[in-house]
Amino acid sequence: MVEAITFHDAQSTFVTLGEIHAAAQRTLDSSVWDFLEGGAGAEWTLAANRAAVDAWAFRPRVLRGTAPPDLSTTLLGVELAMPVLVAPFGADRLFHPEGHRAVTAAVQEAGIASIVPEAGSFSLETLAKEAPGAARFFQLHALGSDEMFLGLAGRARDAGYAALCVTVDSPVDGWRERNKTNRFGLDTSAMEGNHDSAEELFGPMLRNDEPVWTWARLAALARRAGMPFLAKGVLVGEDAHEAVEAGACAVYVSNHGGRQLDGAPATLTQLPEIVRAVEGRVPVIIDGGFRRGTDILKALALGADAVTLGRPIAYGLAAGGREGVAAVLDLLRREMRATMTLLGRATVADLGPTAVQKAER
Numbered sequence: 001m002v003e004a005i006t007f008h009d010a011q012s013t014f015v016t017l018g019e020i021h022a023a024a025q026r027t028l029d030s031s032v033w034d035f036l037e038g039g040a041g042a043e044w045t046l047a048a049n050r051a052a053v054d055a056w057a058f059r060p061r062v063l064r065g066t067a068p069p070d071l072s073t074t075l076l077g078v079e080l081a082m083p084v085l086v087a088p089f090g091a092d093r094l095f096h097p098e099g100h101r102a103v104t105a106a107v108q109e110a111g112i113a114s115i116v117p118e119a120g121s122f123s124l125e126t127l128a129k130e131a132p133g134a135a136r137f138f139q140l141h142a143l144g145s146d147e148m149f150l151g152l153a154g155r156a157r158d159a160g161y162a163a164l165c166v167t168v169d170s171p172v173d174g175w176r177e178r179n180k181t182n183r184f185g186l187d188t189s190a191m192e193g194n195h196d197s198a199e200e201l202f203g204p205m206l207r208n209d210e211p212v213w214t215w216a217r218l219a220a221l222a223r224r225a226g227m228p229f230l231a232k233g234v235l236v237g238e239d240a241h242e243a244v245e246a247g248a249c250a251v252y253v254s255n256h257g258g259r260q261l262d263g264a265p266a267t268l269t270q271l272p273e274i275v276r277a278v279e280g281r282v283p284v285i286i287d288g289g290f291r292r293g294t295d296i297l298k299a300l301a302l303g304a305d306a307v308t309l310g311r312p313i314a315y316g317l318a319a320g321g322r323e324g325v326a327a328v329l330d331l332l333r334r335e336m337r338a339t340m341t342l343l344g345r346a347t348v349a350d351l352g353p354t355a356v357q358k359a360e361r
């Protein structure tokens with residue numbers, strides 16, 4: 001007798017990413033859920049990110065005799081078991097008491113890397129010490145005083161981070177109506193892992209009373225800090241060009257998951273323009289609305305070197321701490337692996353513009 005073939009994953013309580021999303025929502029208070037899930041304004045950009053992914057279909061090749069798929073890649077000298085990074089998300093202890101300690105532990109196990117946030121619950125040193133393989137990039141804002149930036153950059157350098165990830169799309173907090181409706185008060189202790197007080201960082205952002213930084217200022221500070229930097233939050237070719245000219249080691253296409261400028265275009269829509277402007281001089285990474293393995297492979301086909309994920313990782317964290325994040329990463333990896341075979345592509349380098357076409361509906 002043939003025994004049953006099971007299609008579920010015996011390694012985890014969760015067998016789909018949808019289940020993890022639902023479990024996260026069940027776990028969190030509704031106002032924390034809204035803070036996590038929501039975007040700015042009418043949430044047009046939030047929805048546009050998803051629609052842009054769905055606007056592409058694959059062009060699969062069959063009977064190509066390719067080797068079993070290999071998802072591994074190298075980004076800025078960091079080896080990744082798959083072309084995925086964890087996007088920086090602050091206030092992590094709101095989702096789980098272990099916050100980024102749980103995230104970096106799972107990320108290290110999965111053989112990829114995290115972008116550790118400035119506004120997180122645990123210090124950059126703690127995370128680098130506990131999970132040196134995962135804590136490879138440190139995010140900080142192009143905001144506040146030069147001394148604050150140099151202080152954090154120096155700490156990241158001393159703790160062994162490979163590069164800074166500088167967020168350039170948040171000189172002021174986005175107009176987030178779910179938080180306003182909920183009278184949501186963010187517990188600042190969830191954001192003080194790297195600062196004596198959250199006011200240091202959020203004061204200028206909330207007051208909106210300081211001159212906005214320039215590329216020249218960022219370039220000069222990064223040089224003084226002796227650290228390479230990725231520019232996070234680039235959406236148009238002109239800024240991609242400016243970022244490379246300012247010395248960025250990578251351009252990170254992002255609209256902050258639709259949380260900052262509502263009406264900003266979808267990231268996947270902008271990707272080809274940015275790839276053209278960068279002309280292969282530095283890697284291009286992207287985030288915004290990527291929710292499953294097939295989504296990630298579409299971005300790679302359109303020219304991204306890696307895809308970063310924000311909310312999906314936070315869902316895993318809320319649903320099950322370290323194990324929840326591990327389940328998200330494992331599901332993504334296995335779905336991508338199966339999809340690569342269905343596409344007739346053996347390595348991520350084989351994914352190019354011929355792997356996708358505009359979807360007809």
Ligand SMILES: Cc1cc2nc3c(=O)[nH]c(=O)nc-3n(C[C@H](O)[C@H](O)[C@H](O)COP(=O)(O)O)c2cc1C
Pocket residue numbers: 035036037087088089090091117118119139167232254255256257258259287288289290308309310311312314
């Ligand atoms: C709860 C939350 C907190 C975030 N905090 C930060 C932050 O401190 N710094 C930053 O650069 N981006 C932050 N982001 C934006 C993410 O880095 C990323 O750009 C975004 O989540 C990507 O979209 P996705 O959630 O659809 O994957 C945050 C996002 C979320 C959901």
Ligand SMILES: CC(C)CC(=O)C(=O)O
Pocket residue numbers: 089090091119186191256259
């Ligand atoms: C730490 C948070 C206030 C950051 C956040 O919500 C964001 O950057 O989108």
